[in-house]
Protein backbone atom coordinates (compact mmCIF):
# COMPACT_ATOMS: atom_id res chain seq x y z
CA UNK A 580 0.00 0.00 0.00
CA UNK A 581 1.47 3.36 -1.03
CA UNK A 582 0.99 6.27 1.33
CA UNK A 583 0.51 9.81 0.09
CA UNK A 584 0.74 13.26 1.66
CA UNK A 585 -2.47 15.09 2.37
CA UNK A 586 -3.75 17.98 4.42
CA UNK A 587 -6.58 17.14 6.74
CA UNK A 588 -8.44 17.82 9.96
CA UNK A 589 -10.09 15.46 12.42
CA UNK A 590 -12.33 18.14 13.95
CA UNK A 591 -13.52 21.55 12.78
CA UNK A 592 -11.91 24.70 14.14
CA UNK A 593 -9.33 27.39 13.46
CA UNK A 594 -6.49 27.01 10.99
CA UNK A 595 -4.50 25.11 13.62
CA UNK A 596 -6.71 22.03 13.09
CA UNK A 597 -5.08 21.59 9.69
CA UNK A 598 -2.27 19.06 9.69
CA UNK A 599 -0.22 17.17 7.16
CA UNK A 600 -1.00 13.47 7.27
CA UNK A 601 0.00 10.28 5.47
CA UNK A 602 -2.95 8.48 3.93
CA UNK A 603 -3.09 5.20 2.00
CA UNK A 604 -3.92 5.51 -1.69
CA UNK A 605 -7.00 3.68 -2.81
CA UNK A 606 -7.48 1.90 -6.14
CA UNK A 607 -10.49 3.27 -8.01
CA UNK A 608 -13.63 1.15 -7.67
CA UNK A 609 -16.42 0.88 -10.23
CA UNK A 610 -17.21 4.33 -11.65
CA UNK A 611 -14.23 5.94 -9.90
CA UNK A 612 -11.04 7.61 -11.08
CA UNK A 613 -7.76 8.20 -9.27
CA UNK A 614 -6.23 11.57 -10.06
CA UNK A 615 -2.74 12.79 -9.30
CA UNK A 616 -3.65 16.26 -8.05
CA UNK A 617 -1.38 19.11 -9.16
CA UNK A 618 -3.31 22.15 -7.91
CA UNK A 619 -5.98 22.28 -5.22
CA UNK A 620 -8.19 25.38 -5.55
CA UNK A 621 -9.22 27.15 -2.33
CA UNK A 622 -12.56 28.92 -1.99
CA UNK A 623 -14.22 30.73 0.94
CA UNK A 624 -16.51 27.72 1.44
CA UNK A 625 -13.45 25.57 2.27
CA UNK A 626 -12.48 27.58 5.33
CA UNK A 627 -16.15 27.95 6.31
CA UNK A 628 -16.41 24.13 6.25
CA UNK A 629 -13.14 23.81 8.15
CA UNK A 630 -14.22 26.16 10.93
CA UNK A 631 -17.69 24.59 11.20
CA UNK A 632 -19.70 27.55 9.85
CA UNK A 633 -20.85 25.17 7.09
CA UNK A 634 -21.84 21.88 8.66
CA UNK A 635 -19.97 18.95 7.10
CA UNK A 636 -19.89 16.20 9.75
CA UNK A 637 -16.66 14.20 10.24
CA UNK A 638 -17.13 10.66 11.61
CA UNK A 639 -15.24 9.78 14.81
CA UNK A 640 -11.65 8.81 14.01
CA UNK A 641 -11.81 10.04 10.40
CA UNK A 642 -9.85 12.83 8.72
CA UNK A 643 -11.44 15.37 6.39
CA UNK A 644 -9.22 16.26 3.43
CA UNK A 645 -10.44 19.73 2.43
CA UNK A 646 -11.18 21.51 -0.85
CA UNK A 647 -13.78 21.09 -3.54
CA UNK A 648 -11.80 22.21 -6.60
CA UNK A 649 -8.65 20.91 -8.22
CA UNK A 650 -6.85 19.80 -11.35
CA UNK A 651 -4.38 17.09 -12.21
CA UNK A 652 -3.61 14.01 -14.26
CA UNK A 653 -5.66 10.81 -14.34
CA UNK A 654 -3.58 8.04 -12.79
CA UNK A 655 -5.99 5.07 -12.90
CA UNK A 656 -9.59 4.43 -13.87
CA UNK A 657 -12.00 1.97 -12.30
CA UNK A 658 -14.30 -0.50 -14.06
CA UNK A 659 -17.03 1.10 -16.14
CA UNK A 660 -15.26 4.42 -16.75
CA UNK A 661 -15.08 4.76 -20.52
CA UNK A 662 -14.58 8.49 -21.08
CA UNK A 663 -11.28 8.93 -19.22
CA UNK A 664 -7.90 7.21 -19.32
CA UNK A 665 -4.57 7.46 -17.51
CA UNK A 666 -2.64 10.54 -18.61
CA UNK A 667 -5.71 12.70 -19.22
CA UNK A 668 -5.42 16.27 -17.90
CA UNK A 669 -8.57 16.97 -15.89
CA UNK A 670 -10.41 19.48 -13.73
CA UNK A 671 -12.27 18.42 -10.60
CA UNK A 672 -15.39 19.89 -9.04
CA UNK A 673 -17.33 19.55 -5.77
CA UNK A 674 -14.87 16.87 -4.60
CA UNK A 675 -15.06 17.34 -0.80
CA UNK A 676 -18.84 17.83 -0.76
CA UNK A 677 -20.29 15.13 1.54
CA UNK A 678 -17.04 13.22 1.04
CA UNK A 679 -13.92 12.92 3.20
CA UNK A 680 -11.68 12.99 0.11
CA UNK A 681 -10.99 16.58 -0.92
CA UNK A 682 -8.35 17.77 -3.37
CA UNK A 683 -5.68 18.82 -0.82
CA UNK A 684 -3.77 15.56 -1.30
CA UNK A 685 -1.35 14.08 -3.80
CA UNK A 686 -3.86 11.54 -5.17
CA UNK A 687 -7.67 11.67 -4.94
CA UNK A 688 -9.91 8.70 -5.76
CA UNK A 689 -13.30 10.10 -6.65
CA UNK A 690 -16.44 9.48 -8.73
CA UNK A 691 -15.77 9.87 -12.46
CA UNK A 692 -18.59 12.41 -12.89
CA UNK A 693 -16.55 14.89 -10.84
CA UNK A 694 -13.62 14.55 -13.27
CA UNK A 695 -13.72 16.49 -16.56
CA UNK A 696 -11.13 16.45 -19.30
CA UNK A 697 -9.30 19.72 -19.98
CA UNK A 698 -8.57 20.81 -23.54
CA UNK A 699 -4.84 21.10 -24.40
CA UNK A 700 -5.14 24.88 -24.42
CA UNK A 701 -6.30 25.04 -20.78
CA UNK A 702 -3.70 25.06 -18.01
CA UNK A 703 -4.02 22.98 -14.87
CA UNK A 704 -4.08 26.27 -12.92
CA UNK A 705 -7.19 27.27 -14.85
CA UNK A 706 -8.65 23.82 -14.20
CA UNK A 707 -8.22 24.21 -10.45
CA UNK A 708 -9.90 27.63 -10.54
CA UNK A 709 -13.11 26.58 -12.26
CA UNK A 710 -15.44 24.59 -10.00
CA UNK A 711 -17.00 26.70 -7.26
CA UNK A 712 -16.78 30.16 -8.86
CA UNK A 713 -17.74 29.19 -12.40
CA UNK A 714 -20.54 26.78 -11.47
CA UNK A 715 -22.02 29.43 -9.14
CA UNK A 716 -21.66 32.14 -11.78
CA UNK A 717 -23.24 29.95 -14.46
CA UNK A 718 -26.17 29.16 -12.19
CA UNK A 719 -26.70 32.84 -11.42
CA UNK A 720 -26.72 33.73 -15.11
CA UNK A 721 -29.23 31.03 -16.11
CA UNK A 722 -32.05 31.43 -13.58
CA UNK A 723 -33.97 34.05 -15.53
CA UNK A 724 -37.39 32.90 -16.67
CA UNK A 725 -37.35 32.36 -20.43
CA UNK A 726 -33.58 32.64 -20.50
CA UNK A 727 -31.07 29.98 -21.51
CA UNK A 728 -30.43 27.01 -19.19
CA UNK A 729 -26.96 26.64 -20.66
CA UNK A 730 -24.67 29.44 -21.73
CA UNK A 731 -22.95 29.55 -25.08
CA UNK A 732 -22.03 32.17 -27.65
CA UNK A 733 -25.01 34.46 -28.16
CA UNK A 734 -27.08 32.94 -25.32
CA UNK A 735 -27.21 36.29 -23.49
CA UNK A 736 -27.13 38.64 -26.47
CA UNK A 737 -29.40 41.58 -25.69
CA UNK A 738 -29.18 40.94 -21.94
CA UNK A 739 -27.58 43.48 -19.61
CA UNK A 740 -25.91 41.97 -16.56
CA UNK A 741 -24.69 43.88 -13.49
CA UNK A 742 -22.05 41.94 -11.54
CA UNK A 743 -21.22 43.20 -8.05
CA UNK A 744 -17.56 42.87 -7.08
CA UNK A 745 -16.09 42.00 -10.48
CA UNK A 746 -12.61 41.41 -9.07
CA UNK A 747 -13.84 38.62 -6.79
CA UNK A 748 -13.48 35.00 -7.85
CA UNK A 749 -17.20 34.53 -8.55
CA UNK A 750 -17.41 38.05 -10.00
CA UNK A 751 -14.54 37.28 -12.37
CA UNK A 752 -16.19 34.01 -13.43
CA UNK A 753 -19.50 35.77 -14.02
CA UNK A 754 -17.79 38.42 -16.17
CA UNK A 755 -16.01 35.80 -18.27
CA UNK A 756 -19.10 33.62 -18.78
CA UNK A 757 -21.50 36.50 -19.43
CA UNK A 758 -19.08 38.13 -21.87
CA UNK A 759 -18.62 34.83 -23.73
CA UNK A 760 -22.41 34.51 -23.88
CA UNK A 761 -22.74 37.94 -25.49
CA UNK A 762 -24.22 39.93 -22.58
CA UNK A 763 -23.52 43.59 -21.99
CA UNK A 764 -21.52 43.35 -18.77
CA UNK A 765 -21.40 46.08 -16.14
CA UNK A 766 -19.51 45.49 -12.93
CA UNK A 767 -18.93 47.42 -9.71
CA UNK A 768 -15.61 47.44 -7.84
CA UNK A 769 -14.28 49.17 -4.74
CA UNK A 770 -10.81 50.23 -5.95
CA UNK A 771 -8.87 51.32 -9.01
CA UNK A 772 -6.73 48.17 -8.85
CA UNK A 773 -9.88 46.02 -8.88
CA UNK A 774 -11.23 48.09 -11.79
CA UNK A 775 -8.16 47.12 -13.84
CA UNK A 776 -8.76 43.45 -13.04
CA UNK A 777 -12.45 43.60 -13.91
CA UNK A 778 -11.60 45.25 -17.25
CA UNK A 779 -8.96 42.59 -17.89
CA UNK A 780 -11.60 39.91 -17.24
CA UNK A 781 -13.65 41.40 -20.09
CA UNK A 782 -16.24 43.65 -18.43
CA UNK A 783 -17.38 46.29 -20.89
CA UNK A 784 -18.30 48.81 -18.18
CA UNK A 785 -16.58 49.11 -14.80
CA UNK A 786 -18.03 51.37 -12.11
CA UNK A 787 -15.83 52.29 -9.14
CA UNK A 788 -18.65 52.56 -6.61
CA UNK A 789 -16.68 54.41 -3.93
CA UNK A 790 -15.64 57.21 -6.27
CA UNK A 791 -18.74 57.66 -8.40
CA UNK A 792 -22.49 57.72 -8.02
CA UNK A 793 -22.83 54.09 -9.07
CA UNK A 794 -26.60 54.22 -9.66
CA UNK A 795 -26.31 57.25 -11.93
CA UNK A 796 -23.42 55.66 -13.86
CA UNK A 797 -25.24 52.39 -14.35
CA UNK A 798 -28.49 54.08 -15.41
CA UNK A 799 -26.50 56.04 -17.98
CA UNK A 800 -24.98 52.83 -19.34
CA UNK A 801 -28.30 50.94 -19.23
CA UNK A 802 -31.14 53.47 -19.54
CA UNK A 803 -33.70 50.66 -19.90
CA UNK A 804 -32.49 49.03 -16.71
CA UNK A 805 -30.42 45.96 -15.96
CA UNK A 806 -31.86 42.51 -16.67
CA UNK A 807 -29.81 40.39 -14.23
CA UNK A 808 -27.90 41.42 -11.12
CA UNK A 809 -25.33 38.93 -9.79
CA UNK A 810 -25.07 40.01 -6.16
CA UNK A 811 -22.48 39.20 -3.47
CA UNK A 812 -23.57 41.78 -0.86
CA UNK A 813 -27.33 42.35 -1.07
CA UNK A 814 -27.65 43.88 2.41
CA UNK A 815 -25.49 46.83 1.38
CA UNK A 816 -26.34 46.93 -2.34
CA UNK A 817 -30.14 46.50 -2.24
CA UNK A 818 -30.87 50.18 -2.88
CA UNK A 819 -28.41 50.33 -5.76
CA UNK A 820 -29.77 47.12 -7.27
CA UNK A 821 -33.38 48.33 -7.06
CA UNK A 822 -32.53 51.69 -8.54
CA UNK A 823 -31.02 50.12 -11.67
CA UNK A 824 -33.04 46.92 -12.15
CA UNK A 825 -35.24 46.85 -15.24
CA UNK A 826 -38.82 45.70 -15.69
CA UNK A 827 -39.03 41.92 -15.02
CA UNK A 828 -35.43 42.02 -13.82
CA UNK A 829 -33.79 39.25 -11.80
CA UNK A 830 -31.54 39.76 -8.77
CA UNK A 831 -29.48 36.69 -7.92
CA UNK A 832 -27.89 36.64 -4.46
CA UNK A 833 -25.06 34.15 -3.93
CA UNK A 834 -23.50 35.44 -0.69
CA UNK A 835 -24.26 37.45 2.42
CA UNK A 836 -21.11 39.56 2.45
CA UNK A 837 -21.78 42.81 4.26
CA UNK A 838 -24.81 41.48 6.22
CA UNK A 839 -27.43 38.75 6.28
CA UNK A 840 -30.61 40.83 6.46
CA UNK A 841 -32.06 42.80 3.56
CA UNK A 842 -34.67 45.52 3.98
CA UNK A 843 -36.52 46.33 0.78
CA UNK A 844 -39.65 48.01 -0.53
CA UNK A 845 -42.45 45.73 -1.71
CA UNK A 846 -44.92 47.79 -3.75
CA UNK A 847 -42.45 49.21 -6.27
CA UNK A 848 -40.99 45.77 -6.87
CA UNK A 849 -44.45 44.34 -7.48
CA UNK A 850 -44.98 46.96 -10.16
CA UNK A 851 -41.60 46.18 -11.69
CA UNK A 852 -42.10 42.41 -11.33
CA UNK A 853 -38.64 41.95 -9.86
CA UNK A 854 -37.60 38.37 -9.05
CA UNK A 855 -35.09 37.60 -6.31
CA UNK A 856 -33.18 34.33 -6.33
CA UNK A 857 -31.04 33.00 -3.47
CA UNK A 858 -28.55 30.41 -4.61
CA UNK A 859 -26.19 27.98 -2.97
CA UNK A 860 -23.94 25.55 -4.78
CA UNK A 861 -24.84 22.82 -2.29
CA UNK A 862 -28.56 23.23 -3.06
CA UNK A 863 -28.31 23.07 -6.86
CA UNK A 864 -30.11 20.23 -8.60
CA UNK A 865 -28.19 17.58 -10.51
CA UNK A 866 -29.61 19.03 -13.73
CA UNK A 867 -28.41 22.56 -12.85
CA UNK A 868 -24.96 21.24 -11.99
CA UNK A 869 -24.82 19.30 -15.25
CA UNK A 870 -25.86 22.40 -17.22
CA UNK A 871 -23.13 24.44 -15.50
CA UNK A 872 -20.33 21.90 -15.90
CA UNK A 873 -21.26 21.22 -19.53
CA UNK A 874 -21.29 24.94 -20.32
CA UNK A 875 -17.93 25.41 -18.63
CA UNK A 876 -16.51 22.62 -20.81
CA UNK A 877 -18.00 24.37 -23.84
CA UNK A 878 -16.40 27.67 -22.84
CA UNK A 879 -13.07 25.92 -22.24
CA UNK A 880 -13.24 24.34 -25.69
CA UNK A 881 -13.89 27.83 -27.10
CA UNK A 882 -10.81 29.16 -25.28
CA UNK A 883 -13.08 31.67 -23.53
CA UNK A 884 -11.92 31.12 -19.94
CA UNK A 885 -8.62 32.31 -18.51
CA UNK A 886 -6.90 33.00 -15.22
CA UNK A 887 -3.90 35.07 -14.16
CA UNK A 888 -3.51 38.77 -13.45
CA UNK A 889 -3.66 39.64 -17.15
CA UNK A 890 -7.16 38.11 -17.24
CA UNK A 891 -8.37 39.67 -14.01
CA UNK A 892 -7.62 36.84 -11.56
CA UNK A 893 -4.11 36.93 -10.01
CA UNK A 894 -2.90 33.50 -8.90
CA UNK A 895 -1.40 32.90 -5.45
CA UNK A 896 0.53 29.67 -5.02
CA UNK A 897 1.13 27.82 -1.75
CA UNK A 898 2.73 24.47 -0.96
CA UNK A 899 0.82 21.77 0.90
CA UNK A 900 2.82 22.59 4.04
CA UNK A 901 1.55 26.19 3.73
CA UNK A 902 -2.13 25.22 3.62
CA UNK A 903 -2.82 27.24 6.78
CA UNK A 904 -1.44 30.34 5.07
CA UNK A 905 -3.52 29.56 1.99
CA UNK A 906 -6.68 29.45 4.13
CA UNK A 907 -5.61 32.65 5.89
CA UNK A 908 -5.27 34.43 2.55
CA UNK A 909 -8.77 33.41 1.44
CA UNK A 910 -10.23 34.29 4.84
CA UNK A 911 -8.64 37.74 4.54
CA UNK A 912 -10.26 38.27 1.13
CA UNK A 913 -7.11 38.12 -1.00
CA UNK A 914 -7.75 39.41 -4.50
CA UNK A 915 -7.42 36.52 -6.94
CA UNK A 916 -7.25 32.76 -6.77
CA UNK A 917 -5.44 30.76 -4.10
CA UNK A 918 -3.96 27.45 -5.24
CA UNK A 919 -2.25 24.80 -3.13
CA UNK A 920 0.33 23.06 -5.31
CA UNK A 921 0.99 19.34 -4.96
CA UNK A 922 4.48 18.57 -6.22
CA UNK A 923 5.28 15.54 -8.26
Ligand SMILES: NC(=O)c1ccc[n+]([C@@H]2O[C@H](COP(=O)([O-])OP(=O)(O)OC[C@H]3O[C@@H](n4cnc5c(N)ncnc54)[C@H](OP(=O)(O)O)[C@@H]3O)[C@@H](O)[C@H]2O)c1
Nearest residue numbers: 623715744747748749768769812833834836837858859860
Ligand atom coordinates in the same frame (compact mmCIF):
# COMPACT_ATOMS: atom_id res chain seq x y z
N1 LIG B 1 -23.84 30.67 -2.99
C1 LIG B 1 -22.81 29.92 -3.31
O1 LIG B 1 -22.95 28.74 -3.64
C2 LIG B 1 -21.45 30.53 -3.30
C3 LIG B 1 -20.49 30.08 -4.20
C4 LIG B 1 -19.24 30.71 -4.21
C5 LIG B 1 -18.97 31.71 -3.29
N2 LIG B 1 -19.91 32.05 -2.40
C6 LIG B 1 -19.64 33.12 -1.42
O2 LIG B 1 -19.49 34.31 -2.18
C7 LIG B 1 -18.62 35.18 -1.53
C8 LIG B 1 -17.57 35.64 -2.51
O3 LIG B 1 -16.79 34.52 -2.91
P1 LIG B 1 -15.51 34.77 -3.82
O4 LIG B 1 -14.77 33.49 -3.90
O5 LIG B 1 -15.90 35.48 -5.06
O6 LIG B 1 -14.72 35.78 -2.86
P2 LIG B 1 -13.66 36.92 -3.20
O7 LIG B 1 -12.80 36.50 -4.33
O8 LIG B 1 -13.03 37.27 -1.91
O9 LIG B 1 -14.57 38.14 -3.71
C9 LIG B 1 -15.48 38.78 -2.87
C10 LIG B 1 -15.81 40.13 -3.49
O10 LIG B 1 -16.99 40.59 -2.84
C11 LIG B 1 -17.01 41.98 -2.98
N3 LIG B 1 -17.75 42.63 -1.88
C12 LIG B 1 -18.74 43.50 -2.03
N4 LIG B 1 -19.19 43.90 -0.87
C13 LIG B 1 -18.50 43.27 0.07
C14 LIG B 1 -18.54 43.27 1.47
N5 LIG B 1 -19.40 44.04 2.16
N6 LIG B 1 -17.65 42.49 2.12
C15 LIG B 1 -16.77 41.71 1.43
N7 LIG B 1 -16.71 41.67 0.08
C16 LIG B 1 -17.57 42.45 -0.58
C17 LIG B 1 -15.56 42.44 -3.04
O11 LIG B 1 -15.44 43.31 -4.13
P3 LIG B 1 -15.31 44.90 -3.97
O12 LIG B 1 -14.20 45.14 -2.97
O13 LIG B 1 -14.96 45.35 -5.32
O14 LIG B 1 -16.66 45.36 -3.49
C18 LIG B 1 -14.77 41.17 -3.28
O15 LIG B 1 -13.91 41.31 -4.41
C19 LIG B 1 -18.09 34.43 -0.32
O16 LIG B 1 -18.83 34.81 0.82
C20 LIG B 1 -18.35 32.98 -0.66
O17 LIG B 1 -18.49 32.16 0.47
C21 LIG B 1 -21.15 31.51 -2.38
